[in-house]
Amino acid sequence: MKKRWKVTGRALLVLSLIVGVFLIYIQFSYRQKYDVPQTGIVASRDSAVIARGEYLVMGVGHCWNCHAPDGETNLQTGSRIGMSGGLPFKLPFGTVYSANITSDTLTGIGGYSDEMLARTLRYSVRHDNTALIPFMAYNGMSDADIRAVISYLRTIKPIRNQVPKTHLNMAGKIVARFVLKPVVADPPAPKAITRDTSIAYGKYLATAVGNCVSCHTNRDKNTGAFVGSKFAGGYQMKSKTGVFVTPNLTPDPKTGVIASWKPSDFVRRFRAGAVRPHTPMPWKSFQSLSENDLKALYYFLHSLEPVNNNQVNP
Ligand code: HEC
Ligand code: HEC
Incomplete structure (x- = not known):
């Protein structure tokens, strides 16, 4: 009897060691970085391109519904509060906050390159190439439209607002480590698309x-x-x-x-x-x-x- 307890105790010890090592491994590796292709997309100062970007961001792409601090109020009143981020999304595996996408260099996207922003939209990765929880499904957006969106974002007045860091629980970190991946559009995104009623x-x-x-x-x-x-x-x-x-x-x-x-x-x-x-x-x-x-x-x-x-x- 005693011996059996000893064996079980040892098995439990080994098991908890394995779990412990696994959790430490997750803790250090969940911010996995991915190599995604260059898009070569560069922002423009052309007013027609910027106008198209505004139409996409404010209209059909509805970025401000998630990136304005009070998306719900924005949604109802149609006020154009700046897209300074911080809207919380409570998920079973943590809380994610929308990013500040005004051009502030410290707390917004002012310090990110065009390429970083283009990759976020095309491949669902952050500026540091970690995979995003797929809130944004713009992977099939054309090169021309991504360029327009970025060109417009560059014109937005900076708002300094430090958004809380995304908080993932252990299940969330496991998801981030093993499930989240960059997204590749299928069929591939077009360079440009004819804007007719087709x-x-x-x-x-x-x-x-x-x-x-x-x-x-x-x-x-x-x-x-x-x-x-x-x-x-x-x-x-x-x-x-x-x-x-x-x-x-x-x-x-x-x-x-x-x-x-x-x-x-x-x-x-x-x-x-x-x-x-x-x-x-x-x-x-x-x-x-x-x-x-x-x-x-x-x-x-x-x-x-x-x-x-x-x-x-x-
Ligand atoms: C964030 C989620 C969401 C997105 C994105 C969305 N819808 Fe909806 N849609 C809903 C919900 C929820 C309802 C039901 C409530 C309502 O009528 O507002 C709805 C209702 C509708 C209706 C019925 C309206 C009525 O009078 O009964 C139409 C038509 C519609 N959506 C079309 C679209 C089209 C087209 C798009 C894309 C351009 C779209 N929706 C994008 C969530 C969404
Ligand atoms: C359904 C909600 C939603 C919509 C719509 C949305 N976003 Fe986001 N966005 C988020 C969330 C949430 C994050 C932060 C995710 C995270 O860090 O895990 C984010 C992050 C970002 C980031 C920062 C990535 C980084 O490097 O950290 C950029 C840039 C961005 N969004 C741009 C846009 C643009 C441009 C649009 C419209 C074309 C848009 N978003 C529409 C929810 C949304």
């Missing part, structure tokens, strides 16, 4: 810029992986007033919310902005979408295979 441009806006696909597809709560048909809705999102579920955007005659809409109805709906209070959909940003871009989105969504999936919000 299905191709609509698809680009819905998947590489406006991120419609990320919210309007059912996803696994823990991994974020798509588990439902793309654009068929069903993803549940918490907000101040309760849980929202994203509607089905495919043209299914019974369950697709926009199936019976004409292009003009779609444009009108976006001009109206948020109808349901505290909806997580960035309506305020999308209100400024051009008629051209809204039509492209509409034609793309109507080109999808209809999926029967009933998802209704109160």
